[in-house]
Amino acid sequence: MNLNEFLATVPEFDGLSGQDIDTLSTIMVVREFSDGHEFVREDASAQDVYIVVDGEIAVTHKRGKQRGFLDIKHLHAGEMFGLLSLIDDGKHEASCKAVGPVTVATLPRQAFKLLYDSNVPIAFHFQRVVGRQLMRDYRTLNRLLRAVAFAEDEENAEAAMRSILNEYQGPERRKGDRRKISPQAVGDETTASG
């Protein structure tokens, strides 16, 4: 597979020059992983940035010892994860695992940091990607909080608060970076282990 050509088709990389795409493709590593491989573990420190080349990745969040996992969403070809935690230098608060065999391109932490600190166009591009994602979170949370603030009565206020819990997927709940939010991926509990 030609990684260079693939990256040029990834919507998140719109706006990067051909030269910047070349730079990225030369330092990214493409590998195949088997079903269940854990790329990102909840509570672990950020390591690398990943782009799904082929297959499916499940993003889950622990809900306490007795309550299993929340299945937050599934990622597919062209979607990126791990970026927010790496920029933030924080810990992952969601896990990302392969669902079936997957092919993933990895941008190693050190290479990312080097690019982020030295290549202005690429750094700015990653910052804009994250900035837009954060603003989407901000707007979503704002919209849901408004529903609570302007609820007509106690019953509506409660319903609005529950909507926040069901709809909002802020950065703490989905450290895997995302472009799209799949409605059916929200709110389903699983009992996956790990």
Added chain:
Amino acid sequence: MNSQLPSASAFCKSFPQLVKHSSAQDVEALLACLKETQLEPGTALVLDGAIISSLYFVWDGELCCSIENGDEKVEIGRIGPGQYVGEVSLLDPGPATASVVAESPTTVYELSREDFDKLGQAHPLIRSKLIRAMVAQLIERLRSSDQLLFQLFDSEEPQQVTTTPSGRSDAAQWYNRIYHRLLGSEGGRS
């Protein structure tokens, strides 16, 4: 540079997190793009739902943030010196998420989207450093507000929070606490 603008060192002292990756020269270039605005009490800087095209650095005074629904208005926090408003205009242009109105005589410094783009063309590294700092602060604020959401979400008995006899007032306290964290008006500034 506009003589009304602060010195680079004074600006750095007021907005330490925002310029922590920037050199004195970077800050000078930023200051050259700013425009001072004085607001009388009651003057709206930003209107809820209106398209916002500038970032405003609050230099002195106090502003009230509120959300509106028809005639109904709910105050969600206050901001003051060392904080900024309108990062949406630079990160993901669109409608403002709240109204921001001066409560006292207030001085803000405006960075328009247009001037920010010009700054980026002339000094791409400065633009990148500013966005980097803004993203870091937004992550911090969303993380802080998320923690409150998590407390509810991860609770073994979430109904405890949502069905108290106080009902609506309990909800009001709850969303106010989240809003304060979202605005960065609780805890550290800038």
